[in-house]
Amino acid sequence: MTDLLRAEGITKTYRAGNRKIPVLRGVDLRVLEGEILALVGSSGAGKSTLLHILGLLDRPDEGVVRYRDVPVSRLSAARKARVRHREIGFVFQFYHLIPELDALQNVCLGAMMLTSVAGWLGMRRRVKDRARELLGRMGLGDRLRNRPAQLSGGERQRVAIARALIADPSVILADEPTGNLDSRTSEEILDLIWRINEEDGVSFLLVTHDAQVASRADRCLRLADGVIEDGTGRPAGESARGAPGAIPGGGKEA
Amino acid sequence: MYTWYLGFKYLLKRPINLLGLFGVLFSVWALVTVMSVFQGFIVEVRAQVRGAASDLALVGNRMDRSYAEVEALLRDDPEVEAMAPRISWFGLLYVRGGRRRPQYAGETTKGIRGTDFYRVLGIDPGSEGRVSAFPSWLDRVPAGRLRSADPKAPFDVPRNRLPPKLRSEFGWSPPGLLMGLDRARYERVYRTGRPIVLASGRQVRDGRDMRVIPIKRDFVLSGTFDSGHYEFDNNTVLVDIEEMRSLFGQDLEDEGSLDVFNEIAIKVRDPRKAAATAARLNTRLRKAGISGTVKTWEQRRARFLQAVRHEHGMMKIVLFVIVLVASVLIYATLSMMVSEKTKDIGILAALGATRRGIASIFLACGTATAAAGAVLGALAGWLSCVHIDDINAWLRENTGRELFPRNIFGLDSIPYVLDPWWFAQVLLFALGSAFLFSLLPALRASRHDPVEALRHE
Ligand SMILES: Nc1ncnc2c1ncn2[C@@H]1O[C@H](COP(=O)(O)OP(=O)(O)OP(=O)(O)O)[C@@H](O)[C@H]1O
Numbered sequence: 152m153t154d155l156l157r158a159e160g161i162t163k164t165y166r167a168g169n170r171k172i173p174v175l176r177g178v179d180l181r182v183l184e185g186e187i188l189a190l191v192g193s194s195g196a197g198k199s200t201l202l203h204i205l206g207l208l209d210r211p212d213e214g215v216v217r218y219r220d221v222p223v224s225r226l227s228a229a230r231k232a233r234v235r236h237r238e239i240g241f242v243f244q245f246y247h248l249i250p251e252l253d254a255l256q257n258v259c260l261g262a263m264m265l266t267s268v269a270g271w272l273g274m275r276r277r278v279k280d281r282a283r284e285l286l287g288r289m290g291l292g293d294r295l296r297n298r299p300a301q302l303s304g305g306e307r308q309r310v311a312i313a314r315a316l317i318a319d320p321s322v323i324l325a326d327e328p329t330g331n332l333d334s335r336t337s338e339e340i341l342d343l344i345w346r347i348n349e350e351d352g353v354s355f356l357l358v359t360h361d362a363q364v365a366s367r368a369d370r371c372l373r374l375a376d377g378v379i380e381d382g383t384g385r386p387a388g389e390s391a392r393g394a395p396g397a398i399p400g401g402g403k404e405a
Numbered sequence: 406m407y408t409w410y411l412g413f414k415y416l417l418k419r420p421i422n423l424l425g426l427f428g429v430l431f432s433v434w435a436l437v438t439v440m441s442v443f444q445g446f447i448v449e450v451r452a453q454v455r456g457a458a459s460d461l462a463l464v465g466n467r468m469d470r471s472y473a474e475v476e477a478l479l480r481d482d483p484e485v486e487a488m489a490p491r492i493s494w495f496g497l498l499y500v501r502g503g504r505r506r507p508q509y510a511g512e513t514t515k516g517i518r519g520t521d522f523y524r525v526l527g528i529d530p531g532s533e534g535r536v537s538a539f540p541s542w543l544d545r546v547p548a549g550r551l552r553s554a555d556p557k558a559p560f561d562v563p564r565n566r567l568p569p570k571l572r573s574e575f576g577w578s579p580p581g582l583l584m585g586l587d588r589a590r591y592e593r594v595y596r597t598g599r600p601i602v603l604a605s606g607r608q609v610r611d612g613r614d615m616r617v618i619p620i621k622r623d624f625v626l627s628g629t630f631d632s633g634h635y636e637f638d639n640n641t642v643l644v645d646i647e648e649m650r651s652l653f654g655q656d657l658e659d660e661g662s663l664d665v666f667n668e669i670a671i672k673v674r675d676p677r678k679a680a681a682t683a684a685r686l687n688t689r690l691r692k693a694g695i696s697g698t699v700k701t702w703e704q705r706r707a708r709f710l711q712a713v714r715h716e717h718g719m720m721k722i723v724l725f726v727i728v729l730v731a732s733v734l735i736y737a738t739l740s741m742m743v744s745e746k747t748k749d750i751g752i753l754a755a756l757g758a759t760r761r762g763i764a765s766i767f768l769a770c771g772t773a774t775a776a777a778g779a780v781l782g783a784l785a786g787w788l789s790c791v792h793i794d795d796i797n798a799w800l801r802e803n804t805g806r807e808l809f810p811r812n813i814f815g816l817d818s819i820p821y822v823l824d825p826w827w828f829a830q831v832l833l834f835a836l837g838s839a840f841l842f843s844l845l846p847a848l849r850a851s852r853h854d855p856v857e858a859l860r861h862e
């Protein structure tokens with residue numbers, strides 16, 4: 152397997168007044184094609200910050216994010232948006248669906264970002280069918296016309312996952328996707344994620360507080376004190392599925 | 406695509422946006438209707454003024470020259486088609502007899518009723534018809550006791566129409582006087598032959614002093630006229646110019662009397678060249694040392710036309726400001742929406758929206774609101790112009806009030822001008838201002854940090 156996403160020497164410092172808060176101090180990390188990578192760390196460690204930088208929503212102070220060896224973090228804003236749309240999906244803890252749109256529309260929205268009005272008219276059918284199919288796979292085949300307010304947390308998260316999938320990304324960045332759900336629903340969502348990973352070959356970067364989830368992942372990294380350390384207790388280079396090794400703490404070999 | 410899609414979804418799902426829509430709708434409606442009707446009035450009033458006025462007029466002559474002499478001088482000009490002399494003066498009219506309408510205490514003596522101050526215009530019935538539509542002014546008379554005056558001899562009253570006291574033995578009858586139709590109605594002088602006394606005065610030079618000589622002359626009503634220009638009709642009475650001349654001491658019967666005038670109405674061949682013709686005639690007059698100036702009808706009514714135009718301009722500004730206010734409504738609702746939608750902004754950024762795309766959503770929202778409002782408003786304006794008379798009639802019947810004082814202008818229906826260019830201007834303005842006012846919240850939206858928006862629930 153090859154690198155899909157690679158972060159090299161990412162630093163990020165926030166300023167509160169004239170006090171500097173260094174959140175990331177040189178993070179190296181890579182996401183391989185087709186793997187599920189777990190990222191753990193205490194609250195406030197900077198996991199979300201890192202995820203936003205990897206997803207090109209935020210810019211690092213230093214360092215570079217490469218996507219298939221292209222230094223995408225240095226592209227123009229418009230091209231970054233393009234990469235974000237084409238290659239990267241987001242799933243958030245709080246679902247973040249558009250409340251005015253129903254499930255189907257929320258999913259379709261994910262496919263609209265780059266088309267013109269005319270282009271959309273041409274592909275509308277196809278996109279809608281695909282959205283229906285995705286929602287069907289998420290087990291929401293009969294809730295297409297429900298708005299987020301009419302859906303439970305688990306159902307909303309399924310819609311969010313379908314939305315992340317509609318543009319056929321190669322990696323999905325999920326920030327505590329089960330953080331707001333009870334254990335049973337969490338289990339269902341996680342099963343779904345593993346199934347998608349298996350069936351579609353989409354990589355996942357999974358931020359989680361759940362040790363069980365972390366151990367289930369192919370690899371697990373810990374973010375602490377602004378750098379990555381191998382936090383699984385498992386030796387570096389070994390993973391649940393026997394994928395090639397994680398980068399050891401603060402890994403310099405990337 | 407998502408910009409339009411979301412823009413419209415937001416619009417449809419958020420009734421608060423109707424506020425801006427209705428704001429624009431009503432302001433555009435008002436703008437279109439009021440200005441169309443106003444324009445109609447202007448066109449109508451201009452036509453009225455124009456109809457009662459000759460192309461050019463020599464005004465301000467000191468009544469010291471013979472008309473024949475001046476006419477000969479001006480007739481040479483190739484543009485001059487016809488001329489008619491006039492004497493324009495002012496005076497009070499008293500009506501003898503008739504129903505009395507007391508206006509204030511001590512106003513009347515027995516059987517005599519004072520009326521208002523009038524412009525007394527002496528005309529030459531023979532030549533007047535060549536410079537204005539004078540003969541046709543005499544056509545419209547109300548059924549009843551008023552006789553329509555004979556265009557050939559408008560100031561003659563048949564003997565049998567005169568009150569018995571005035572039927573003299575020698576075939577002499579008092580000179581006739583034509584009053585505006587509406588005014589005659591208002592003054593309740595309903596009968597041909599009604600005696601009317603004109604009282605006025607004139608100044609004469611007496612050595613080094615100026616002396617005022619009182620003028621009093623008996624007339625009888627010989628008919629009414631209706632030029633269509635309500636102001637002219639209401640303030641003017643027409644008499645024979647020879648009567649005026651005799652009032653000014655130039656009696657036709659006297660030896661050496663002069664056919665004086667103080668105005669000459671001039672008809673030109675090409676009204677478009679009126680201004681140039683006027684200038685040419687003026688130089689000619691100055692060379693001959695004749696007092697007075699030739700003016701076009703627009704110059705003569707400049708103040709009036711300017712006042713109307715001024716009012717029109719002010720009204721326009723006021724109404725455009727109302728459209729601006731409607732845009733501010735859009736601005737307010739959009740600003741609110743941007744604040745509420747910060748999370749959506751983060752989501753869209755995560756889905757791959759650019760800043761420009763995010764700004765466009767709100768721009769689309771604001772402009773679509775304005776566009777819908779403006780189009781509906783223009784439509785409403787158009788409809789209410791077309792049906793303005795029905796609306797007016799309905800208002801009169803149900804509320805007793807009228808939208809527009811139709812009667813003052815003597816109009817059968819409320820005039821309006823539907824000018825497509827004007828509609829386009831209003832639509833563009835409404836859209837443009839809404840666009841500009843939407844730009845601010847839209848830019849604010851695009852500057853939101855998506856990360857900040859996504860961090861919290
Ligand atoms: N705009 C900001 N200004 C100042 N400090 C910030 C800003 N955004 C984040 N931080 C700080 O950066 C640190 C990392 O935040 P982040 O949300 O990435 O943590 P996290 O690992 O995702 O935590 P959690 O597990 O609670 O989600 C926190 O201490 C936070 O207070």
Ligand SMILES: [Mg+2]
Nearest residue numbers: 198199200326
């Ligand atoms: Mg977080």
